Amino acid sequence: MPSGPSAIPDEVAELRRILPRVEIASATDAFVSGSYQRTPHTKIRMILTFPDGYPTRPLIVDVQSCSVVPPGLKKKLEKDLGKVASDVAGNSDSSDSQVCAVFSGLVSFVDSNKFVPCWRELKQSIDIVNEQGGKVAINEGRGKINITLTSQKYFYKFSIVVDDGYPTTLDNINYGKACRLKMESTNFPPKIEKLLTSQAMELIKRMQDGMPTEDALKMSNPVRLPKELRDEQSKDNVPTVRLTQDALKGLKHDVETLNLVRDLRDVDAATKRGDARVKTHDKKERRDARRTIGKITRHELDDDRARDENEKQWQLEEKARIAGYNFNEFDGSNPQPSLLAVITFLTNEVKRLTSVKCPICSKLALPAEPNDLKALYLSHSDAKTEKEKQARRMAKLQRPERVYCGCWYHHKCLDRFITEPPFGAECATDGCSRRVYHGDWPADIKELERAWAGKQARVREIEDAGMFL
Numbered sequence: 502m503p504s505g506p507s508a509i510p511d512e513v514a515e516l517r518r519i520l521p522r523v524e525i526a527s528a529t530d531a532f533v534s535g536s537y538q539r540t541p542h543t544k545i546r547m548i549l550t551f552p553d554g555y556p557t558r559p560l561i562v563d564v565q566s567c568s569v570v571p572p573g574l575k576k577k578l579e580k581d582l583g584k585v586a587s588d589v590a591g592n593s594d595s596s597d598s599q600v601c602a603v604f605s606g607l608v609s610f611v612d613s614n615k616f617v618p619c620w621r622e623l624k625q626s627i628d629i630v631n632e633q634g635g636k637v638a639i640n641e642g643r644g645k646i647n648i649t650l651t652s653q654k655y656f657y658k659f660s661i662v663v664d665d666g667y668p669t670t671l672d673n674i675n676y677g678k679a680c681r682l683k684m685e686s687t688n689f690p691p692k693i694e695k696l697l698t699s700q701a702m703e704l705i706k707r708m709q710d711g712m713p714t715e716d717a718l719k720m721s722n723p724v725r726l727p728k729e730l731r732d733e734q735s736k737d738n739v740p741t742v743r744l745t746q747d748a749l750k751g752l753k754h755d756v757e758t759l760n761l762v763r764d765l766r767d768v769d770a771a772t773k774r775g776d777a778r779v780k781t782h783d784k785k786e787r788r789d790a791r792r793t794i795g796k797i798t799r800h801e802l803d804d805d806r807a808r809d810e811n812e813k814q815w816q817l818e819e820k821a822r823i824a825g826y827n828f829n830e831f832d833g834s835n836p837q838p839s840l841l842a843v844i845t846f847l848t849n850e851v852k853r854l855t856s857v858k859c860p861i862c863s864k865l866a867l868p869a870e871p872n873d874l875k876a877l878y879l880s881h882s883d884a885k886t887e888k889e890k891q892a893r894r895m896a897k898l899q900r901p902e903r904v905y906c907g908c909w910y911h912h913k914c915l916d917r918f919i920t921e922p923p924f925g926a927e928c929a930t931d932g933c934s935r936r937v938y939h940g941d942w943p944a945d946i947k948e949l950e951r952a953w954a955g956k957q958a959r960v961r962e963i964e965d966a967g968m969f970l
Contacts, residue, residue: 509533509551512598523604533600539611540666542618545570545578549586549603559586560599571621582606615644618667622841629841633848647685650848652855654871657697657847658685661840669709669836676833677706680840688871689854690878696903697850699723701843708839710831717837718846724905726938751808762797765790854909859901860929861914866901874901904928905938915939924949 513528516535526534531551538544546565552558564570564578585606589599616623616639623639623646630637636649644663649656662681664670670679682705684698703721712720768790771781780787857866868874877896884893898913908930910918918929919942927934938944943952 508556509600512600515598516601516604519601520604520608523608535604537604537608537611540618540671542666542668543569543611545607545611545617547578547582547604547607549600556590556599559583559590560603562586562603569618569620571624573624574617574620578607578610581610614641615663615665615667616641619663619838619840622838626841626844629845629848633852635848646844648844648847650851652852653869655688655851655855655867657687657689657694657851659683659698659847660685661843663840667840668838669833677702677709679709679836680705680843682843688875690875692878693854693901696723697847701847704843704846705839707831708837708842710833711835711837712831713837714842717839717842722905722907724903724907724938725940726905726944758797758801762794765794765797769794857909859909859911859914860931861910861918864911866909866911868899877901902939902941906930906933906935908933908937910937916942920949920953922953924953 509530510528513525513533516523516533517525520537522537524536526536526546528534533549533551534546535549536544536546544567546567548563548565550561550563552561560583562579562582564575564582566572566575570578582603585602586599589597589602611617626646627637627639630648630650634651638647639645644665644667646661646663647658648660649658660683662683664675664679664681666672667679670676675681682698682702684694687694689697700721700723703723704717707717707720708714768782769787773779773781782790854867855865855869858864859866868877877900879889879893879896881893884890898911900912901909902912902915903909904915906928908928915937918926919937919939924946925936928937943949
């Protein structure tokens, strides 16, 4: 084992040779400061202080707190790496360097634990799932989390594998999958399961783009607006032409240029009064005028192309801004951590689904028994006899339907709410107050009014016919 301050430079030199990827910030006879990273989002800084009596006494390990190292991880690393230093210091027969041994421990931890960039999120996620009565199993080496969420008699089991480049991805081919989510099993019907899983996956992608959690949740809504509303929104999102100071200056410049070109053309075309065959200006003046017109034309064309490019770029950015999605801001250059967000979303949604009520009839949107819910989603192939077909039609009326605002209705309740007056009403759920949209029903109020009027006319016809019988 090296002894005395004179051996410290040798230990630092050995560290540089054995672990070249460790970045040494500074090294003195009092301390060594360095850091190691597997990716830019896993960088951990550490200061090793040499105590009096070193190397027979262990190094003092100080792991620097930062966004990667929360207090819990700092405490764990200082304890584990401090033990490494103590073991080396206590072994008089060992020739190992405490500095190399401690930094080797740090490198091993960062390289083998895929949860380093999301350590704080992982601990918070575990707490959230446990509070809701779920189960969590983690594999630090593979960066995999297995979670089972339960709510009354329903369950949703899924796994998440954290990408090595989290909160982004190392490979472009996996872009949008900083957390690779996979639904393992559930007793929710496929239609409801797809709503949950697809929104969770889209949430991860939006946050890798750089969106904050709240905005990403809104943009990941799996229930789309009706096509006619999307088309109308697209038309509304087309920005108008700008009338800026630069545009006004450009118009003034264009007028001056046109006047100059007109004067030059007059120089080239002017003839003497009384004899159209004789030019007013000599050959050299006319030639210079034509050349000047050519130069002005080329220069103006270049300027126009540059202005058009700038205007097109502004049009794209403005359209994106109006739509609520800024390409420049959410281009993936500032990815947001998504692990906690996606686990929180799924945990809350699974819990909410079993208690949410239809705002029309005030009954639970989902039946208490999973088998009863499954029976509401019978397919055409399951109904063979007329009796089974009738049972399927009746079951469909009780199906839970999620609308654009995120609230849940029974199918028959939603049908009555949308297709009967007042048309275009706000959501009946307390605190929502947004208009109800669903892709299976028209969004055009006039179309709904015509359908209602036609229905009432048929009712009157039947009543009138009954009076004659």
